Amino acid sequence: xxxxxxxxxxxxxxxxxxxxxxxxxxxxxxxxxxxxxxxxxxx
Amino acid sequence: xxxxxxxxxxxxxxxxxxxxxxxxxxxxxxxxxxxxxxxxxxxxxxxxxxxxxxxxxxxxxxxxxxxxxxxxxxxxxxxxxxxxxxxxxxxxxxxxxxxxxxxxxxxxxxxxxxxxxxxxxxxxxxxxxxxxxxxxxxxxxxxxxxxxxxxxxxxxxxxxxxxxxxxxxxxxxxxxxxxxxxxxxxxxxxxxxxxxxxxxxxxxxxxxxxxxxxxxxxxxxxxxxxxxxxxxxxxxxxxxxxxxxxxxxxxxxxxxxxxxxxxxxxxxxxxxxxxxxxxxxxxxxxxxxxxxxxxxxxxxxxxxxxxxxxxxxxxxxxxxxxxxxxxxxxxxxxxxxxxxxxxxxxxxxxxxxxxxxxxxxxxxxxxxxxxxxxxxxxxxxxxxxxxxxxxxxxxxxxxxxxxxxxxxxxxxxxxxxxxxxxxxxxxxxxxxxxxxxxxxxxxxxxxxxxxxxxxxxxxxxxxxxxxxxxxxxxxxxxxxxxxxxxxxxxxxxxxxxxxxxxxxxxxxxxxxxxxxxxxxxxxxxxxxxxxxxxxxxxxxxxxxxxxxxxxxxxxxxxxxxxxxxxxxxxxxxxxxxxxxxxxxxx
Numbered sequence: 001x002x003x004x005x006x007x008x009x010x011x012x013x014x015x016x017x018x019x020x021x022x023x024x025x026x027x028x029x030x031x032x033x034x035x036x037x038x039x040x041x042x043x
Numbered sequence: 044x045x046x047x048x049x050x051x052x053x054x055x056x057x058x059x060x061x062x063x064x065x066x067x068x069x070x071x072x073x074x075x076x077x078x079x080x081x082x083x084x085x086x087x088x089x090x091x092x093x094x095x096x097x098x099x100x101x102x103x104x105x106x107x108x109x110x111x112x113x114x115x116x117x118x119x120x121x122x123x124x125x126x127x128x129x130x131x132x133x134x135x136x137x138x139x140x141x142x143x144x145x146x147x148x149x150x151x152x153x154x155x156x157x158x159x160x161x162x163x164x165x166x167x168x169x170x171x172x173x174x175x176x177x178x179x180x181x182x183x184x185x186x187x188x189x190x191x192x193x194x195x196x197x198x199x200x201x202x203x204x205x206x207x208x209x210x211x212x213x214x215x216x217x218x219x220x221x222x223x224x225x226x227x228x229x230x231x232x233x234x235x236x237x238x239x240x241x242x243x244x245x246x247x248x249x250x251x252x253x254x255x256x257x258x259x260x261x262x263x264x265x266x267x268x269x270x271x272x273x274x275x276x277x278x279x280x281x282x283x284x285x286x287x288x289x290x291x292x293x294x295x296x297x298x299x300x301x302x303x304x305x306x307x308x309x310x311x312x313x314x315x316x317x318x319x320x321x322x323x324x325x326x327x328x329x330x331x332x333x334x335x336x337x338x339x340x341x342x343x344x345x346x347x348x349x350x351x352x353x354x355x356x357x358x359x360x361x362x363x364x365x366x367x368x369x370x371x372x373x374x375x376x377x378x379x380x381x382x383x384x385x386x387x388x389x390x391x392x393x394x395x396x397x398x399x400x401x402x403x404x405x406x407x408x409x410x411x412x413x414x415x416x417x418x419x420x421x422x423x424x425x426x427x428x429x430x431x432x433x434x435x436x437x438x439x440x441x442x443x444x445x446x447x448x449x450x451x452x453x454x455x456x457x458x459x460x461x462x463x464x465x466x467x468x469x470x471x472x473x474x475x476x477x478x479x480x481x482x483x484x485x486x487x488x489x490x491x492x493x494x495x496x497x498x499x500x501x502x503x504x505x506x507x508x509x510x511x512x513x514x515x516x517x518x519x520x521x522x523x524x525x526x527x528x529x530x531x532x533x534x535x536x537x538x539x540x541x542x543x544x545x546x547x548x549x550x551x552x553x554x555x556x557x558x559x560x561x562x563x564x565x566x567x568x569x570x571x572x573x574x575x576x577x578x579x580x581x582x583x584x585x586x587x588x589x590x591x592x593x594x595x596x597x598x599x600x601x602x603x604x605x606x607x608x609x610x611x612x613x614x615x616x617x618x619x620x621x622x623x624x625x626x627x628x629x
Contacts, residue, residue: 001123001273003257003259004256006256007250007255007256007259009123010250010332010336011246013242013246013325013328013332014242014329015243016321016325016329017242017325017326017329018239020318020321020322020326021236023318024095024099024232024235024236024239024318024322025095025236026095027093027095028095028232029095031094031095032095041075042075042093042096042229043084043089043096043225
């Protein structure tokens, strides 16, 4: 594999991790806001 | 790089980080703490948690310190494909279990443990087999996480291993003890944010700090042809293949997964499991890439101990602030799994031992259950700390337990779909699988002659069973049979005469095949049909039972009042071994 391909191969994982982090965090805060609006606990 | 000095934190800094982490998680857990906790909430948070928390919790629980260390070790040992052969298959464990998870929730929407469902399906022997294997697995996992914490703290601070183990054990117990599973899943969100955020920053930082991509050119000679090959057969046979065989076994045998399966809203099972699959895979493979970078750099971990690889890479290339983030990442990873193990163990003792076998579901007192759950956490922590001092080989123990779980996979899954599976078929199939697995795994019988041929044939059938079950979850019985048969036909020419040489792999595969063949053979002629609707009736909330009502109204119900045999519904048949038989059998 070329250096460019190896670099992309190594660095793609932190990018995917960041995307998953965004998805989970967005869902968490939406649920938190909804629970507060309804006067309920999240768990 | 041999002999490179690693940066260390002072005692004050490490204490500060531990107080910050465990103090913070404890304060967070107090936000949801109730003066009077609910037994069902303590085990499954009311079966109704949302996507954000459940996906975070599933991801955090499945990522533990050992998975990061092992992935990096795989990258360092097998080269550029190494982290894939660790992280991808681990991630698929989550993905492949979700269709089965949907089925399990549909027949037992309010259950707490898989073993509890097995009690409702078959009776006591199958329940105790599953619960026993869950307990062993969770204790090993707990011990492993404490060991990882002790090693990390001793490596990066003046504190020794034992002090590190005690600090981690006390910290995890502190925030989990009162609210149980509810505290575990809430703190998992914070921990997963810390872990994922750390990986998103640390891996690119080390990449640049270690002079990549230029080091790909200068360090290319450090790799063997196999290590430089993305399709390395060595990496597949020695790392990937045994993990593929364990994909379903770990998901079935691990109560931490089942607990989250029963906790999440039923409609959110699929997005939760898919997100956790991607999150786990990317995180673990990403950390594993540090092992690949170390290989290119010619980095030598001190003492040749590959467990030192990640901490020493971090200590070498990260500035103090990011090293502190790395420290929190590892502590977060091991703590999130350890608190899940404590919650799993407490649920098993509450629901399976006390709730189903001591008092019976209807007479179980939720307050006594809570007391048992909390005592279990304290005792399990003490046991894991004690075992940690023995410094057993964690990887060997996990591989062994994983193969043991392989014997349970087909009987457990078939019990949720096939009305013909009986308690006797379940029990005998698991026991016979273990009877073949043990001599194969530990080479008690020479595999040079005829027995080797038998092992090869059984292993090939095991390949068909594993792949067939994976396909069955998504596509149903017919495609599963086709894939299973094709797998056997295609594998046979290569595997006959050689598969028995891989004791770990063939041991796991024979566990699958023997349990499947025996379970099928003992069930196929059975004329009785189980009514799956019975399971939902037998696995409802404990807090709704008559003892719960008594406890609430009288405020002091005697814990053991009425302790005895489980109450039977009219029409329940009596099994010779004392187990309840399904009312719906006909």
